[in-house]
Amino acid sequence: MQSLNQELSDYLPDSVVSHLNAFAGIQPIEVPEHTRRLLELSQHYSDLTGGAFDVTVGPVVRLWRSARANRLSIPSEQTIKECLALVDYRRVEIKGRSAFLTKRGMRVDFGAIGKGYAVDRAWEECRALGITSFMFDLGGNIRVSGEAKPGMPWSIGIRDPFETESNLGKIEIPDGWAVATSGQYERFVEIEGRRYGHIIDPRTGFPASGLAGVTVLAPDATTTDALSTGLFILGPAESIPVIRKAQVEAVFIPDKQPTELWVTPGIQPRLTLFRDAKVRILPGW
Ligand code: AMP
Numbered sequence: 001m002q003s004l005n006q007e008l009s010d011y012l013p014d015s016v017v018s019h020l021n022a023f024a025g026i027q028p029i030e031v032p033e034h035t036r037r038l039l040e041l042s043q044h045y046s047d048l049t050g051g052a053f054d055v056t057v058g059p060v061v062r063l064w065r066s067a068r069a070n071r072l073s074i075p076s077e078q079t080i081k082e083c084l085a086l087v088d089y090r091r092v093e094i095k096g097r098s099a100f101l102t103k104r105g106m107r108v109d110f111g112a113i114g115k116g117y118a119v120d121r122a123w124e125e126c127r128a129l130g131i132t133s134f135m136f137d138l139g140g141n142i143r144v145s146g147e148a149k150p151g152m153p154w155s156i157g158i159r160d161p162f163e164t165e166s167n168l169g170k171i172e173i174p175d176g177w178a179v180a181t182s183g184q185y186e187r188f189v190e191i192e193g194r195r196y197g198h199i200i201d202p203r204t205g206f207p208a209s210g211l212a213g214v215t216v217l218a219p220d221a222t223t224t225d226a227l228s229t230g231l232f233i234l235g236p237a238e239s240i241p242v243i244r245k246a247q248v249e250a251v252f253i254p255d256k257q258p259t260e261l262w263v264t265p266g267i268q269p270r271l272t273l274f275r276d277a278k279v280r281i282l283p284g285w
Pocket residue numbers: 052053054055057061109110111112113181182183198199200201202225228229233
């Protein structure tokens with residue numbers, strides 16, 4: 001996991017991703033296999049979500065990150081527009097062993113998929129070693145194997161996005177499956193009385209809003225990481241075709257009171273609520 005982070009993190013100036021970004025618009029660079037695979041997987045999830053998930057959103061993420069650090073005002077419309085012009089996953093060229101961001105200023109940010117990818121690689125290594133019952137949790141990106149105890153499947157708590165010290169309930173996870181949650185309640189900035197999160201809608205350049213959290217269940221952690229972010233941006237209605245196509249399960253928690261959980265039908269038999277909250281099938285399903 002550490003070596004993957006050294007390769008994929010855009011926070012580390014010496015990472016492969018940082019080199020890739022530095023050569024944007026200049027020339028292709030040779031990248032190691034994990035970076036290449038992750039770029040290809042990212043394009044797949046971008047296609048699947050109609051571009052809501054897009055790892056080239058880096059310039060806009062950076063813009064809002066600095067607004068958050070300075071706690072001043074939100075970025076100007078002009079600056080947002082300039083950064084948005086650099087966002088387009090179709091402008092990432094992968095050829096043989098090399099990758100190229102075709103426009104100067106483009107930046108890849110694997111923040112929404114890298115942890116899930118790392119969990120999958122670690123999960124596979126454990127399985128290959130013959131370990132059968134275990135669970136990985138990398139910053140909320142979870143994948144399980146086997147059972148928690150003989151006869152008892154793994155189950156994962158769903159954090160209450162409005163009261164983050166406690167859980168709303170728990171979900172049973174099938175053997176081998178993964179679960180991840182995207183929400184704005186952990187990393188956001190309050191500017192002029194409004195909360196701005198860290199998940200950016202590439203269609204507007206603004207942080208996505210409307211939901212408190214989205215939890216996705218899928219057979220692997222790369223999918224749950226990428227899609228929890230993608231569905232958070234798309235919102236419940238636009239997510240339905242994506243959920244059907246990808247054959248995943250999801251829980252949406254709208255950003256309103258009283259607390260409601262909007263779930264896909266496959267979630268219902270796996271869900272145990274700890275407290276009073278309304279559970280309903282995703283409207284429009
Ligand atoms: P997650 O916590 O998995 O939902 O990922 C959030 C992180 O993904 C952010 O902190 C950004 O680094 C990055 N990100 C933000 N918006 C997007 C987007 N639309 N597509 C892909 N990655 C994004």
